[in-house]
Amino acid sequence: MNDEKKINIVLAGQGNTGKSSVFNYLTGLHQHTGNWAGKTIEKLEGTLYYKNYTIDVLDLPGIYSLTTYSEEELISREYIIKQKPDVVINIIDSTNLERNLIFTLQLLELECPVILVLNMVDLAKKKGVTIDFLKLEKILKAPVIATVASRGYGLTDIIDKVIEIKEEGTRDYHIPEYGKEIENIINQLSVSLKETELPYPKRWVAIKLLEKDKETLKTIRQINPQIIDLADTLGKKLEDIHGHDPDVVIADERSHLASQITREIVKISPHRKMTLNERLDLITTHRFSGYLVMLLILGGMFLFVFSFGNWSSSRLDLVFHKWHDRWINSFGNAFIFSLVWAAIESVLALIQIALPYILPFYIILYILEDWGYISRISFLMDKLMHKMGIHGKGCISFIIGLGCNVPGCLSCRIMESRRERFITAVLVTLVPCSAVSVIVFGLVGKYVGMLWAFGLYIFAMIIIFAAGRLSSKFMVGEPVELIMHMPDYKTPHLKTIVSQTWDALKEFIYIAAPIVIISGVLIQAIYLAGWMPAISGFLSPVTEKWLGLPAITGILLIFGILRKELILVMLAAYLGTTEFATVLSPQQMITLAVVSMFYVPCVATISVLWKEYGWKKALAVCIAEILFAIVLAGIVMRILDFVF
Amino acid sequence: MTRTEESRRLIDLEDGQKAIIISITGGKMLIKRMADLGLTSGTEIKILRRALFSGPVQVEAVGSRLVLGWGLASKIIVKLHE
Numbered sequence: 001m002n003d004e005k006k007i008n009i010v011l012a013g014q015g016n017t018g019k020s021s022v023f024n025y026l027t028g029l030h031q032h033t034g035n036w037a038g039k040t041i042e043k044l045e046g047t048l049y050y051k052n053y054t055i056d057v058l059d060l061p062g063i064y065s066l067t068t069y070s071e072e073e074l075i076s077r078e079y080i081i082k083q084k085p086d087v088v089i090n091i092i093d094s095t096n097l098e099r100n101l102i103f104t105l106q107l108l109e110l111e112c113p114v115i116l117v118l119n120m121v122d123l124a125k126k127k128g129v130t131i132d133f134l135k136l137e138k139i140l141k142a143p144v145i146a147t148v149a150s151r152g153y154g155l156t157d158i159i160d161k162v163i164e165i166k167e168e169g170t171r172d173y174h175i176p177e178y179g180k181e182i183e184n185i186i187n188q189l190s191v192s193l194k195e196t197e198l199p200y201p202k203r204w205v206a207i208k209l210l211e212k213d214k215e216t217l218k219t220i221r222q223i224n225p226q227i228i229d230l231a232d233t234l235g236k237k238l239e240d241i242h243g244h245d246p247d248v249v250i251a252d253e254r255s256h257l258a259s260q261i262t263r264e265i266v267k268i269s270p271h272r273k274m275t276l277n278e279r280l281d282l283i284t285t286h287r288f289s290g291y292l293v294m295l296l297i298l299g300g301m302f303l304f305v306f307s308f309g310n311w312s313s314s315r316l317d318l319v320f321h322k323w324h325d326r327w328i329n330s331f332g333n334a335f336i337f338s339l340v341w342a343a344i345e346s347v348l349a350l351i352q353i354a355l356p357y358i359l360p361f362y363i364i365l366y367i368l369e370d371w372g373y374i375s376r377i378s379f380l381m382d383k384l385m386h387k388m389g390i391h392g393k394g395c396i397s398f399i400i401g402l403g404c405n406v407p408g409c410l411s412c413r414i415m416e417s418r419r420e421r422f423i424t425a426v427l428v429t430l431v432p433c434s435a436v437s438v439i440v441f442g443l444v445g446k447y448v449g450m451l452w453a454f455g456l457y458i459f460a461m462i463i464i465f466a467a468g469r470l471s472s473k474f475m476v477g478e479p480v481e482l483i484m485h486m487p488d489y490k491t492p493h494l495k496t497i498v499s500q501t502w503d504a505l506k507e508f509i510y511i512a513a514p515i516v517i518i519s520g521v522l523i524q525a526i527y528l529a530g531w532m533p534a535i536s537g538f539l540s541p542v543t544e545k546w547l548g549l550p551a552i553t554g555i556l557l558i559f560g561i562l563r564k565e566l567i568l569v570m571l572a573a574y575l576g577t578t579e580f581a582t583v584l585s586p587q588q589m590i591t592l593a594v595v596s597m598f599y600v601p602c603v604a605t606i607s608v609l610w611k612e613y614g615w616k617k618a619l620a621v622c623i624a625e626i627l628f629a630i631v632l633a634g635i636v637m638r639i640l641d642f643v644f
Numbered sequence: 645m646t647r648t649e650e651s652r653r654l655i656d657l658e659d660g661q662k663a664i665i666i667s668i669t670g671g672k673m674l675i676k677r678m679a680d681l682g683l684t685s686g687t688e689i690k691i692l693r694r695a696l697f698s699g700p701v702q703v704e705a706v707g708s709r710l711v712l713g714w715g716l717a718s719k720i721i722v723k724l725h726e
Contacts, residue, residue, distance in 0.1 A: 098682065099708045262707060382711070386715075
């Protein structure tokens with residue numbers, strides 16, 4: 001049978017609208033991910049088979065507006081204009097209708113057939129919001145479908161509608177109309193574009209020219225610079241009338257239209273009881289109890305992750321040790337087999353971090369995120385973060401960094417400017433990750449005292465804060481202010497959490513695995529070649545003289561670049577015992593822990609810095625942190641002289 | 645002019661008070677960013693609560709809840725609206 005018919009649809013919408021729930025529901029297991037050509041942004045595609053149709057679904061990146069200049073936004077609008085999907089599904093958060101409609105208007109400007117999906121209608125109802133769907137349909141002349149994506153309600157209606165549109169065969173679209181003066185000017189400009197051959201709708205180009213959209217200006221300048229002059233003159237005219245830049249005037253116009261539409265279709269019942277969620281919000285963002293709740297939630301999270309992590313990691317350790325013994329029994333200690341084992345061991349090491357620590361950490365993190373709590377942390381921590389030259393959202397990267405610096409650094413993408421992204425990423429590399437905490441608790445906590453271990457954590461926080469203050473002084477550029485949407489609390493949705501956790505875990509493995517394996521083999525080769533004593537001898541002025549540690553630590557610190565807890569593991573292997581107290585004094589243990597905390601990000605983290613910020617910056621960060629850690633630990637050691 | 649029509653900074657409002665944005669005294673980028681969110685002169689805005697010290701403020705505007713940094717909120721000039 002070959003009568004299957006193809007339909008292309010895309011999902012578009014702002015963040016937090018439940019777009020990924022819709023995508024997951026529609027495409028289920030038939031998903032494939034890749035990257036947009038030449039970009040680091042993930043491309044999510046899936047296929048759905050329904051009523052003899054093969055429907056390709058593309059999930060466009062979640063965005064706020066189609067005007068501001070960011071890669072995600074550019075990708076989305078280029079795709080919609082050039083690939084001409086059969087239907088654009090605009091997912092809208094019903095509880096934030098007005099704000100979402102601004103985006104919808106921009107979507108309609110692209111002159112594509114749109115289906116409006118009003119998601120989370122159940123939550124809107126709970127908030128006392130009634131929406132007149134028919135009226136909305138009439139005003140925007142686009143089909144409107146009400147859904148509750150987390151429960152699958154209404155989602156097949158979307159596809160039925162898509163098929164209906166496809167079978168009608170016309171690409172129907174409706175353009176929203178703005179105020180007279182603006183329409184007039186847009187008209188004049190689009191008329192002047194009549195002669196030019198463009199893959200874009202003329203009216204849309206006219207609007208973008210008035211908004212001084214960089215990409216559009218570039219394209220048109222090559223074709224006909226005179227049009228740009230005309231756009232400037234007309235833009236001036238608008239500016240004279242309204243007293244703002246044309247781009248602001250147009251944005252104004254959109255939001256006024258959105259609020260006008262909202263007023264016409266939405267009814268809010270005024271006197272209703274405070275919902276449970278609102279009460280919860282009151283407590284969790286309160287100026288005192290908010291911080292208390294935050295400490296409890298985060299403290300509980302770490303307690304759980306680390307106790308689970310330590311337990312399961314030691315289980316895995318036993319298993320992997322048996323494998324190693326078996327490997328030696330079968331292949332012996334020949335050079336080449338040792339190298340192969342080094343590669344295998346690197347993979348096992350990744351598993352040993354990923355499964356016990358990162359996996360549970362991510363699961364809890366995404367539960368908190370989907371519930372809506374993470375935004376509350378940004379709100380509560382904004383002030384403190386500002387002192388470090390970044391804003392509240394940076395706190396999220398720090399929290400993730402406590403689990404593992406790799407996803408911590410990756411998560412800095414949520415920061416708006418390159419400056420903030422970089423500052424946050426560097427600070428995250430100073431956050432003690434789960435591997436570092438293995439050293440802190442396994443060495444200092446166990447043999448010096450738990451108070452000392454916690455003290456080291458507080459010490460790390462002070463260092464990070466100081467580094468943040470310094471970088472905010474020396475990095476040029478204005479700090480960006482926090483502007484964030486505060487989502488309502490909602491019941492976490494299992495499917496979303498699972499898929500987000502899986503994506504994050506996958507990214508961690510993709511980025512970390514190659515470089516961890518390569519450097520694992522390399523260091524093993526150096527070791528087997530017998531160069532290690534020479535290296536530790538070479539480093540001894542630093543390790544022995546300045547830091548007062550045994551010479552062997554030079555080698556340990558090199559292995560530690562692979563993953564930091566190797567410092568402890570190798571130390572035990574070298575000593576043939578885990579009774580570290582017999583060889584190291586408390587002072588030496590604390591010094592070693594301080595060096596391990598700060599001396600360099602592990603290779604996996606370095607590779608993220610490299611990928612995101614270029615090798616020069618990555619190298620600079622490494623060198624700076626090595627020098628800093630050595631100087632710092634030396635000073636700490638001398639201060640400890642007075643204590644012990 | 646009655647007292648309620650006096651203009652003041654958004655951060656000078658009490659929690660729970662409603663106001664209308666008169667102007668945003670910031671750079672072009674900021675004004676554009678706010679406009680994209682639907683916050684322009686004439687927009688109704690309600691202050692919900694603020695964080696400790698001079699932390700960010702939570703507001704209700706454009707039918708949704710937003711968090712604005714303190715520095716930003718101090719650049720929004722409003723007049724009271726009952």
